[in-house]
Amino acid sequence: MSHIKIELRKEDVDFIKGVCTSFNNDPQELINVLHSCQEHFGYLPAEIQEVVSEGLNVPVAKIYGVVTFYSFFTMTPRGLHPISICLGTACYVRGAEKVLDEFKKELGIQVGESTKDNKFSLSSLRCVGACGLAPVVLVGDKTYGRVAPDDVKNILREYE
């Protein structure tokens, strides 16, 4: 397992504890708490999960279970330009996996990882509701439709 060792600052811990308190330290709210934390930090490294574990009194193994179950949670920091490839049914059928493979090859990283210079990170998504444009790729806030493997180099070039 690739996992980045980070040291939390006091204000980070206070932030996480604050999120837990705002959800009444209710274990049922775990997913919402994790969402808020990921929104703030961009990702959910082990150290953050450990603080959440304390805050909600949920074993850290359970939290890790949830983080690894849902594809929208990530344990690695997102790059400057996070790239997400839709793997929903429509996109999948129209060849999204080949597009994803091309991104992996070009960037030399796997899903859930970021490039060494932290410029790009790669993730996959479920249907983003733009099936008419399948296959769909998101880079940051920008949407690309009908992406073919051959387009990948050009898309990346935009962010050089």
Add this chain to the structure above:
Amino acid sequence: METIKLTIDNKEIDVPKGTTIQKAARELGIEIPTLCYMELHDLGIENKPAGCRICVAEVQGRRNLAPTCSTNCENGMVVKTHTPRVLNARRTVMEFILSDHPKDCLICPKSGDCELQTMAHRLGIRDIPGQEFAATSTYRKDTSPSIIRDLDKCILCRRCEMMCNDVQTVGALSAINRGFMATVAPAFEQNLEHSTCTYCGQCVAVCPTGALTEVNHVPSVLRALADPTKTVVVQTAPAVRVALGEEFGLAPGTIVTGKMTAALRALGFDYVFDTDFAADLTILEEGTELLDRLSRHLNGDTTARIPILTSCCPGWVNFFEKYFPDLKDVPSTAKSPQQMFGAIAKSYFAEKIGVNRKDMVVVSIMPCLAKKYECQREEFSVDGNPDVDYSISTRELAAFIKQANIDIKTLHDEDFDSPLGESTGASVIFGTTGGVIEAACRTAYEVYTGKKLERLDFTELRGMEGVRSATIDFNGLPVNIGIAHGLGNARKLLDDVRSGTSQFHAIEVMACPGGCIGGGGQPLHHGNSDVIRARAAALYAEDRSKPLRKSHENPFIVKLYEEFLEKPNSEKAHHLLHTHYFDKQKKIIIKH
């Protein structure tokens, strides 16, 4: 109670509302196969994720097959449990599970006792179609001091997760990932050794496959036995003698003490001793400590912490070191019987027979997996030489006996060797929940009051409820006793101790549900809690059959104090028989 009338396989039956189809069928003598489902009725433990779908049946009027382990009976239901459609569905489920399962049954530690293997056989699987397309997931093998995790063999029944979280409240294991990579693991997929695991072994006790097994120490023991320069001494825990027979087809609860002793001698051990001897010793040390703390407490000494907690279960010790380190001065400092035995064997006994401790190998036979870790703890060794060298489980001993072609059923009963093989009935009941504290009461009562105990059976301390309490009258002094088995139950009592609201003077805790008779190293119960009850009954029967039933009356214990230890809690006894605990809580490091 409302009753429900239904028909299963053309037979009518009335059941109370809330009964599952699976249980109603069993009442009728219809056995529906189950895999993920598991229940230990007497202990209130149930695993019902409805995940595997092996247990499906046809319910008239429903389009889909119903998982019977988790579908309640309804009035007028018509159920068919073994139609061709059902058999086909079961086969498909099984083929799917097996498509992602290794096929190395030949060398799997669970072979012969594996529920998945049995099921494949029962469902007549001879071939797994579509193998060439199936992705087989692979995980690294994780070996801790007690437990091996080989998750390629996990079928995701989640029994272990239920045990570790709901019953033990340890939370070391959780289901992780999704799809083919889904499995059960500690947080961040760390090795078990770096998790919050207590090595209670309850996950191993319920795992239906070879995914969770014990570390096998038989090869090391065999090597020691083959080495002519070594004196090999063996000790056997109380719970082993009432469970070992099951591995040889004897009914649960058959007492095989004498046959086990004969088998150990036949295996080549030089001295066959009994952990029960050390259990009697534990009672004298722990009981004396209890009385000392109690009388200081009654005299207003605020440094005397009450309640005193028993400390003979290493799974429990690991639990409070990890979760309640702030209370680490509350448990008794007495070592577990396993470690007391090792300490005495490699000092007193080694001197007596003129053997250097380095040339003595002490092996323990235990119902327990936490003991494997315990005997490796640094504080239990002298100059790197451990007091107990190897700890093997009841299951490992059975395999060892079979390997040596010893037919345990035809062996004649033999006695333990003297002096470390002599024991009383008090020590025998150590193996069941409530037994340690009952044994302690027998001795503490007589020592405290100076009177002879009229009634030796403290039946008020017995039973299978998770948390029990009783007040014992010490000649006018009411002593409040608490008992918990299973770590989740222990946690309840500990929370009270932490908050200062506990009314108890002494609390016994055993990590495993049922106590050591339900230990992680015992023959597998396969979800039948009658097995555990039968073992408990056998221990109480063995206790009753003993001429001496109070630890302080064991003449060899008396002699040990005279010749060697002076008196309970003496300086020498403290040095050899007591320990201290560590703060092992995981802490988040915060940078300011």
